[in-house]
Amino acid sequence: MKVENIGEFGLIDRIKAFSNSKGHALGIGDDCAIIPQGEREILVSVDALVEGVHFFKNAEPFLLGRKSLAVNISDIAAMAGEPKWAFLSLSLKSGTELSWVDDFLKGFISMADEFGVELLGGDTTKAKETVIGVTIIGENPIGASVKRGTARAGDLVCVSGKIGCSYAGLKALELNLKGYQNFIEAHINPTPRVNEALSIREFATAMIDVSDGFIQDCNHICKQSGVGMKIWWDSIPFCDADFITKEQMLCGGEDYQIAACIDRRFKDKIEKNPYFTIVGEVVEGKEVVIVKDSDVIEIKKCGYEHF
Amino acid sequence: MKVENIGEFGLIDRIKAFSNSKGHALGIGDDCAIIPQGEREILVSVDALVEGVHFFKNAEPFLLGRKSLAVNISDIAAMAGEPKWAFLSLSLKSGTELSWVDDFLKGFISMADEFGVELLGGDTTKAKETVIGVTIIGENPIGASVKRGTARAGDLVCVSGKIGCSYAGLKALELNLKGYQNFIEAHINPTPRVNEALSIREFATAMIDVSDGFIQDCNHICKQSGVGMKIWWDSIPFCDADFITKEQMLCGGEDYQIAACIDRRFKDKIEKNPYFTIVGEVVEGKEVVIVKDSDVIEIKKCGYEHF
Numbered sequence: 001m002k003v004e005n006i007g008e009f010g011l012i013d014r015i016k017a018f019s020n021s022k023g024h025a026l027g028i029g030d031d032c033a034i035i036p037q038g039e040r041e042i043l044v045s046v047d048a049l050v051e052g053v054h055f056f057k058n059a060e061p062f063l064l065g066r067k068s069l070a071v072n073i074s075d076i077a078a079m080a081g082e083p084k085w086a087f088l089s090l091s092l093k094s095g096t097e098l099s100w101v102d103d104f105l106k107g108f109i110s111m112a113d114e115f116g117v118e119l120l121g122g123d124t125t126k127a128k129e130t131v132i133g134v135t136i137i138g139e140n141p142i143g144a145s146v147k148r149g150t151a152r153a154g155d156l157v158c159v160s161g162k163i164g165c166s167y168a169g170l171k172a173l174e175l176n177l178k179g180y181q182n183f184i185e186a187h188i189n190p191t192p193r194v195n196e197a198l199s200i201r202e203f204a205t206a207m208i209d210v211s212d213g214f215i216q217d218c219n220h221i222c223k224q225s226g227v228g229m230k231i232w233w234d235s236i237p238f239c240d241a242d243f244i245t246k247e248q249m250l251c252g253g254e255d256y257q258i259a260a261c262i263d264r265r266f267k268d269k270i271e272k273n274p275y276f277t278i279v280g281e282v283v284e285g286k287e288v289v290i291v292k293d294s295d296v297i298e299i300k301k302c303g304y305e306h307f
Numbered sequence: 308m309k310v311e312n313i314g315e316f317g318l319i320d321r322i323k324a325f326s327n328s329k330g331h332a333l334g335i336g337d338d339c340a341i342i343p344q345g346e347r348e349i350l351v352s353v354d355a356l357v358e359g360v361h362f363f364k365n366a367e368p369f370l371l372g373r374k375s376l377a378v379n380i381s382d383i384a385a386m387a388g389e390p391k392w393a394f395l396s397l398s399l400k401s402g403t404e405l406s407w408v409d410d411f412l413k414g415f416i417s418m419a420d421e422f423g424v425e426l427l428g429g430d431t432t433k434a435k436e437t438v439i440g441v442t443i444i445g446e447n448p449i450g451a452s453v454k455r456g457t458a459r460a461g462d463l464v465c466v467s468g469k470i471g472c473s474y475a476g477l478k479a480l481e482l483n484l485k486g487y488q489n490f491i492e493a494h495i496n497p498t499p500r501v502n503e504a505l506s507i508r509e510f511a512t513a514m515i516d517v518s519d520g521f522i523q524d525c526n527h528i529c530k531q532s533g534v535g536m537k538i539w540w541d542s543i544p545f546c547d548a549d550f551i552t553k554e555q556m557l558c559g560g561e562d563y564q565i566a567a568c569i570d571r572r573f574k575d576k577i578e579k580n581p582y583f584t585i586v587g588e589v590v591e592g593k594e595v596v597i598v599k600d601s602d603v604i605e606i607k608k609c610g611y612e613h614f
Contacts, residue, residue, distance in 0.1 A: 001405045008431055011408065015395065015429040018412040020419055033427035035392060035444070038345045044427070046394040046442050050434045085342060087353040088322065089440055098308045101318065105325040112327055120340035120351070122322040124315055127357045133396055133440040135353050137342070 029224060030148050031078035031209060032138070041145055043138040045075035051130040061100045063188050065107025068132045071211065073115050073192035074256045076138035078209035079145040080201035083194060086112060087121040089133035094126055115194055144201060149224035151206035151261040157229055157280040158270050159237065160196040161257040163214045164249020168241035175243070183241055190256045196275040197258045203266040210255040213302055217259055218288045225261075228285020233292035235279045250290070251302030336531060337455050338385035338516060339445065348452055350445040352382035358437040368407045370495050372414025375439045378518065380422050380499035381563045383445035385516035386452040387508035390501060393419060394428040396440035401433055422501055451508060456531035458513035458568040464536055464587040465577050466544065467503040468564040470521045471556020475548035482550070490548055497563045503582040504565045510573040517562040520609055524566055525595045532568075535592020540599035542586045557597070558609030 003011055016028040032043040049071075051057055055064055069086060076083040088108065092101070112119055117136070169187030172180040197207060206225055208217045214236075218229050238249050261282050262270055270276050280291075290297040310318055323335040339350040356375055358364055376393060383390040395415065399408070419426055424443070476494030479487040504514060513532055515524045521543075525536050545556050568589050569577055577583050587598075597604040 002401070003399050003403045003405060003408060003431075003433075004401050006405065011397075011399075011431045012429060014405075014408060015397075015412060015426075015431070018409075018416050019426045019429075020416050021425045021427055028427070028429050033392070033394070035427070037347065037349070040344065042344070042349065044392070044394060044442070044444065046396045046428055046430050046440065048396045048398050048430055048432050048438065048440055050398055050432050050438075052435070053433055085340070085351070087340070087351060087442065089353045089355045090318075090322075091355050091357055091438055092310050092318075094309070094311050096310045098310060098313065098321075101310060101321060102325075105322060109325050109327050118328045119322075119326045120328055120335070120342070121353055122319060122326075122335050123353050123355055124310075124318045124322070125355050125357050126310075126360055127436065127438065128359070129435050131355065131357075131398055131434065131438045131440075133353065133355055133438075135351070135394065135442040137351065 031075040032081065034145050036142060039142050041140050041142050043076055043079050043081040043140065043145060044135065045072060046135045047072050049132040061103035062107035065104040066111040066189055068134055069108050069111040070190050070192050071256065072134045072136040073117065073194060074209045074211065076136055077192050077194045077197040077258060078207055079147065080197040080204060080207055081138035081140045081145055083115050083117045083136060083138045085120045085137045086117050087135040088119060089123040091125050091127035091131040093128065093130060115192065146201060146204045146207040148206055148208055148221050151221050151225035151227050151282050153227055153282050153284050154264055155205050155261040155282040156264055156267060156270065156278050157231065157261055157282060158276040158278045159214070159257055159259045160193050160275045162237045162239045163210065163255055163257065164239035164241065164244065164252055166190060166254040167248055167252025168239050168244050171244050177243065187254065190254065192256055193258045199273055199275060200260055200262065200270065203262050203269055204260040205263055206261040208259050210257045210259055211253055213251045213253045214255070214259065215250050215288050215299055215302060221261065222287050228283045229280055229288045230283050231280035231288055231290050233290055233297060235277065237277045247299055250299060338382040339388065341452050343449055346449050348447050348449050350383055350386050350388040350447065350452060351442065352379060353442045354379050356439040368410035369414035372411040373418040373496055375441055376415050376418040377497050377499050378563065379441045379443040380424065380501060381516045381518065383443055384499050384501045384504040384565060385514055386454065387504040387511060387514055388445035388447045388452055390422050390424050390443060390445045392427045392444045393424050394442040395426060396430040398432050398434035398438040400435065400437060422499065453508060453511045453514040455513055455515055455528050458528050458532035458534050458589050460534055460589050460591050461571055462512050462568040462589040463571055463574060463577065463585050464538065464566070464568055464589060465583040465585045466564055466566045467500050467582045469544045469546045470517065470562055470564065471546035471548065471551065471559055473497060473561040474555055474559025475546050475551050478551050484550060494561065497561065499563055500565045506580055506582060507567055507569065507577065510569050510576055511567040512570055513568040515566050517564045517566055518560055520558045520560045521562070521566065522557050522595050522606055522609060528568065529594050535590045536587055536595045537590050538587035538595055538597050540597055540604060542584065544584045554606055557606060
């Protein structure tokens with residue numbers, strides 16, 4: 001049996017099965033691990049970006065540097081944490097121009113500075129293809145981090161920003177469409193939603209960032225929490241793009257918005273919150289269903305998965 | 308200009324030049340970054356191992372898993388820290404057998420268990436060649452970690468174990484020599500020297516692990532500390548291998564022993580220590596010189612460097 005037979009999540013489950021975690025720190029299966037340290041807890045996430053898989057060979061290095069860190073900061077945001085320190089491991093091809101490295105680093109640091117993150121360590125090695133490894137460490141007061149596995153039936157579901165703009169940007173690039181710079185920007189220069197997540201940290205029962213696609217990420221919460229979700233089609237803040245379908249918006253990844261479940265008692269707080277839209281509710285069940293005019297809309301298997 | 312024109316250390320210096328570290332945590336240029344957290348300090352190191360660069364394509368996955376973690380635990384040992392948590396980022400080729408992944412993970416966890424390390428997170432992606440990214444986090448009481456840049460003229464230099472056995476093992480493998488399993492073991496299944504480093508934590512003024520080669524690693528201490536070293540040829544605990552030269556032993560890397568500088572007042576503590584041999588002294592100057600019968604022995608530029 002080969003790795004492509006069990007898929008990315010099968011492989012992550014396999015690593016989880018081997019983990020020797022003693023359970024005092026939340027490990028594999030969430031956006032970050034949580035390590036308690038006195039009155040604080042440390043959040044850690046690692047991520048590798050591979051040329052030809054996560055970015056094009058000719059990607060603009062400054063923006064690639066920004067995005068490499070942004071998607072990792074987003075993992076901290078996904079726990080409602082504050083990003084603090086980053087470590088960069090660069091595997092580079094022989095023949096890589098130093099100007100490429102400099103532009104990449106300038107982009108990485110520009111993103112770091114925007115979110116108060118310090119680059120504290122680095123490693124370089126040669127390789128046949130470029131691989132960018134990022135480790136991000138964040139912090140929270142002890143107990144404050146919001147996990148995937150703690151949603152409860154009865155909670156409301158909300159999401160920040162709009163859904164599908166990154167996928168619209170990807171398609172605009174692929175189809176060479178003109179006049180959609182805002183969508184292209186959402187795809188190649190995403191903003192991690194740290195402040196948005198922090199604004200609901202005290203009300204949220206579960207949280208994730210929308211990286212694999214809105215439906216798939218909500219399903220991650222369902223699976224980890226042992227619940228289902230009803231998402232109301234008419235409430236979803238779809239991206240204003242007319243050249244992709246709404247199904248594509250729900251399935252395309254890399255929005256890096258925050259999806260969260262909220263104790264219903266705090267409904268008014270979310271209604272007044274400038275970032276979030278209430279889009280559904282947590283129910284008994286096992287997965288996300290999309291409801292329009294009391295009919296269930298079938299969405300075929302969607303969302304991004306490696307292998 | 309290309310990356311290979313400035314070499315691995317040139318590239319690391321470049322990352323350092325871009326770092327936005329505010330200086331409260333020791334960043335690039337040591338084995339780990341140090342992040343103070345109340346009464347403890349957190350040690351962090353990241354490392355990538357690339358197929359064809361750090362390991363052979365046909366490397367035995369169990370031993371590769373062990374070594375991938377061992378060399379990272381050694382970075383924590385190099386600061387006299389206690390290793391605690393690990394994160395694994397696996398970039399795998401399509402067609403990789405699941406049994407390979409399982410054996411790799413078994414090896415990784417066997418090393419983790421030996422040193423009380425918990426695997427807390429993982430990431431997988433596909434790639435054209437296998438890249439293993441490891442992030443290791445350790446701990447120390449605040450102020451206890453031993454850095455590279457704090458050696459002082461007058462200190463003694465000591466090293467744990469023997470020098471050159473890993474290189475002897477590499478050569479035995481390459482030349483297909485029989486009867487040298489202990490050296491081969493030192494190369495393919497190294498032991499990080501955590502306990503050895505902890506045994507001198509309170510006396511050591513500077514410390515490093517011998518990964519690039521004994522002379523080169525001592526030169527890292529010299530450069531960071533602004534000192535020189537006299538190493539006494541006759542005191543060096545060379546490996547008992549008769550098929551490589553002593554120069555090769557001093558230059559070959561991957562011994563993962565601990566080299567340290569010690570306040571001379573604690574000379575008797577080191578003489579009684581079961582792990583360490585005193586091999587020289589820290590002097591005014593800029594680099595390591597090897598002295599035999601009061602003559603300086605010329606060692607040409609040696610030690611491993613990528614690119």
